[in-house]
Amino acid sequence: MNCYDHGTQGEVVAAVATCANCGAAICAVHSRVEEKRLDQNGVGNPVHASTRNLLCVSCDRVLAPQGLEDLGDQRPAFAG
DSSP, X not given: OBOHHHHHTTOOOBOOEEOTTTOXXXXXXXXXXXXXXXXXXXXXXXXXXXXXXXXXXXXXXXXXXXXXXXXXXXXXXXXX
């Protein structure tokens, strides 16, 4: 599978993941890592854990928390 964003530029670069939001194939350059907290309070066995979502640059811009929109490409890329 190849990176969607590189494909729109006429380049072929292998994808390392798919965007958790839109499903586009993304390479290390076009991916952003978002930490996600999982808190489920159930009877007898609550779960509190951190996990990650990989997002494409487009979804990252749209879904960025308030106040982080201006960081653009300064947000950390996938370090895989």
